[in-house]
Amino acid sequence: MKKMKLLVLTIVYSMATLVLAGCGKKDNGTLNLFMWTEYLPDSVIEGFEEETGIKVEMQTYSNNEEMLAKVQGSNPGAYDIVCPSDYMVENMISQDLLLELDKSKLTNYGNLYKAYLNPSYDPESKYSVPYLGGAGLIVYNKNMVSADADFTDYEELFNPAYENSIVVLDDFRSIIGVTSLSMGFDFNETDESKLSQVKDKLLTLKPNIKSLDSDSPKTLMITEETAVGLIWSAEAALAMQENENLDIAFPDQGLYLFLDNLCITKDAKNAENAYKFIDYILKAEVNKEISTEFPYLNPNEAGVALMDDEYKNNKAITIPAEEIAKGYFVMNIGKTVDTYSEMWAEFTK
Amino acid sequence: MSNTVKKRRNTIPLLTTVSPVAIWLILLVAAPLLYVFFLSFMATDGYKVVIQFNLDNYKNLLNPTYIEIYVNSFIIAFFTTLICILLGYPFAYIMANSTKKSKTIMMIMLMVPFWTNSLIRLNGWKTILGKTGVLNSILLNMGVISEPLEILYTRGAVLLGMVYTLIPYMILPTFASIDKLDGTLLEASSDLGANKLHTFLHVTLPLTFPGIFSGSIMIFIPSLGFFFVSDIMGGGKSQLIGNLIENQFKAANNWPFGAALSMMLIALILIMVTVYKKSGGDMEDLGVM
Numbered sequence: 001m002k003k004m005k006l007l008v009l010t011i012v013y014s015m016a017t018l019v020l021a022g023c024g025k026k027d028n029g030t031l032n033l034f035m036w037t038e039y040l041p042d043s044v045i046e047g048f049e050e051e052t053g054i055k056v057e058m059q060t061y062s063n064n065e066e067m068l069a070k071v072q073g074s075n076p077g078a079y080d081i082v083c084p085s086d087y088m089v090e091n092m093i094s095q096d097l098l099l100e101l102d103k104s105k106l107t108n109y110g111n112l113y114k115a116y117l118n119p120s121y122d123p124e125s126k127y128s129v130p131y132l133g134g135a136g137l138i139v140y141n142k143n144m145v146s147a148d149a150d151f152t153d154y155e156e157l158f159n160p161a162y163e164n165s166i167v168v169l170d171d172f173r174s175i176i177g178v179t180s181l182s183m184g185f186d187f188n189e190t191d192e193s194k195l196s197q198v199k200d201k202l203l204t205l206k207p208n209i210k211s212l213d214s215d216s217p218k219t220l221m222i223t224e225e226t227a228v229g230l231i232w233s234a235e236a237a238l239a240m241q242e243n244e245n246l247d248i249a250f251p252d253q254g255l256y257l258f259l260d261n262l263c264i265t266k267d268a269k270n271a272e273n274a275y276k277f278i279d280y281i282l283k284a285e286v287n288k289e290i291s292t293e294f295p296y297l298n299p300n301e302a303g304v305a306l307m308d309d310e311y312k313n314n315k316a317i318t319i320p321a322e323e324i325a326k327g328y329f330v331m332n333i334g335k336t337v338d339t340y341s342e343m344w345a346e347f348t349k
Numbered sequence: 350m351s352n353t354v355k356k357r358r359n360t361i362p363l364l365t366t367v368s369p370v371a372i373w374l375i376l377l378v379a380a381p382l383l384y385v386f387f388l389s390f391m392a393t394d395g396y397k398v399v400i401q402f403n404l405d406n407y408k409n410l411l412n413p414t415y416i417e418i419y420v421n422s423f424i425i426a427f428f429t430t431l432i433c434i435l436l437g438y439p440f441a442y443i444m445a446n447s448t449k450k451s452k453t454i455m456m457i458m459l460m461v462p463f464w465t466n467s468l469i470r471l472n473g474w475k476t477i478l479g480k481t482g483v484l485n486s487i488l489l490n491m492g493v494i495s496e497p498l499e500i501l502y503t504r505g506a507v508l509l510g511m512v513y514t515l516i517p518y519m520i521l522p523t524f525a526s527i528d529k530l531d532g533t534l535l536e537a538s539s540d541l542g543a544n545k546l547h548t549f550l551h552v553t554l555p556l557t558f559p560g561i562f563s564g565s566i567m568i569f570i571p572s573l574g575f576f577f578v579s580d581i582m583g584g585g586k587s588q589l590i591g592n593l594i595e596n597q598f599k600a601a602n603n604w605p606f607g608a609a610l611s612m613m614l615i616a617l618i619l620i621m622v623t624v625y626k627k628s629g630g631d632m633e634d635l636g637v638m
């Protein structure tokens with residue numbers, strides 16, 4: 001029994017010590033962060049806590065819809081910062097869930113490339129600050145396509161010569177969008193008569209498709225199972241490291257882009273801390289720390305400048321700003337999405 | 350002792366033992382199903398579900414493209430079940446008729462691989478069947494073929510993945526019914542002059558039929574919904590009902606239509622089970638219901 005008492009006392013004392021140790025740090029409030037999984041290095045959070053004395057509570061999610069449902073379902077202000085993708089920013093703006101940002105509080109805002117600002121989903125960049133993103137790139141194997149193959153035009157993907165030798169993302173909006181672009185229509189086309197033409201065109205792509213894969217399309221390119229791919233830029237960069245026969249192309253009609261953004265929620269309880277956090281993330285050195293760990297498309301010009309040449313010269317990672325400027329984001333198309341999803345069922349049946 | 354007291358004496362233990370299960374079933378089975386049923390009559394505005402009673406989702410089920418997907422799913426599910434019977438029954442028969450030691454070994458061989466996640470095992474098949482995979486490399490080096498075989502990303506590969514994932518569900522129930530077969534019946538059959546084939550066709554097979562049916566139900570139903578098999582082995586090019594439902598809940602963001610599809614699938618399964626019951630099948634033998 002005595003031993004037991006001793007044990008309990010030890011535990012109580014050690015817990016008390018821990019609590020007191022916590023008190024030693026300066027206490028500048030908290031910040032509730034709601035972030036994609038595997039998207040923000042722990043070292044960055046620790047650095048921010050160290051510098052500001054703000055305690056960061058992070059929760060994670062793995063898709064936009066899950067994040068939206070939790071923001072809507074929790075008490076107002078449960079999350080200070082969220083990280084929605086492009087179309088979800090538009091959705092959240094339309095539902096009045098985001099705070100209009102006061103840019104004067106973001107001293108490092110100028111570090112961002114101009115090409116990433118004022119995107120179609122937030123035309124005046126009032127609510128969102130670009131964080132990380134990616135693009136759908138064309139990758140091809142130089143040894144497996146003819147020398148005169150020209151991938152600066154999406155039309156090349158429809159060439160019957162590539163029968164059963166293309167891998168594309170299993171993502172209906174991007175593939176239908178790219179098909180639209182190849183015909184001179186909009187990436188987010190909503191005109192039903194144009195869409196019925198797009199459908200016919202899309203079905204001519206089917207014989208060329210070997211696999212629809214969004215999870216790891218790079219594998220098929222690396223193992224030379226496929227000659228051509230329309231895959232995520234980060235995957236393309238990794239594939240090129242593994243197989244030196246691979247090269248990428250930027251089609252003239254414009255890239256499919258996605259971009260995740262830091263936003264402050266309308267009812268944020270710690271809005272001031274949230275501004276501090278976003279400003280910290282925008283710092284060039286912090287950005288370098290992030291993109292070293294997660295080499296996605298990086299909208300921070302000052303951060304990119306600090307990276308090594310290998311990173312800067314890899315066009316699959318550092319996509320030229322002019323390509324970004326003429327790229328397209330997936331936009332909400334309302335009920336037209338049903339036409340898209342029916343078209344996709346026809347394509348994948 | 351009055352009747353009411355007697356009755357209460359009987360109901361209290363019943364209530365305490367059954368109610369946890371009942372609550373469990375209501376919370377985790379009935380409530381979600383009711384929610385899906387309710388959802389299938391709603392609409393979306395492109396952003397989210399809106400509460401607006403309508404039957405459009407059910408009308409939409411009759412779209413010719415979707416009907417073709419149902420038909421394809423049923424064909425794949427049918428052949429998956431058939432192949433599982435043709436491979437699984439002999440395996441179960443041999444297993445049931447072997448010594449205790451080899452029975453154990455066979456059971457371990459059957460079960461151990463299935464302790465590994467099925468996604469990992471299916472991705473393993475990709476390494477074997479791919480264009481530069483193990484199988485093609487061996488055949489090419491042996492000179493059996495001059496061009497790599499296109500096995501992966503075809504309907505055949507989907508079928509292979511389905512059979513591979515689901516075959517234990519055929520072997521286990523058929524093994525159970527063959528194993529508990531009364532040996533004296535077989536002796537009687539042979540005493541009465543039937544040869545082995547006759548005995549098998551007229552005694553063993555009819556008596557083990559419930560095992561086969563139970564296995565078939567356990568294979569046919571999941572194979573309609575195993576979207577990941579089609580995604581991994583078929584390259585996402587041969588959609589099943591399962592893929593269609595998955596898409597509605599994820600990319601297409603049309604939960605009400607996804608719910609209507611799910612209700613249709615549930616209805617089809619109930620019809621199949623009812624047919625089985627009507628044709629004289631015993632629910633006890635199914636063991637799954």
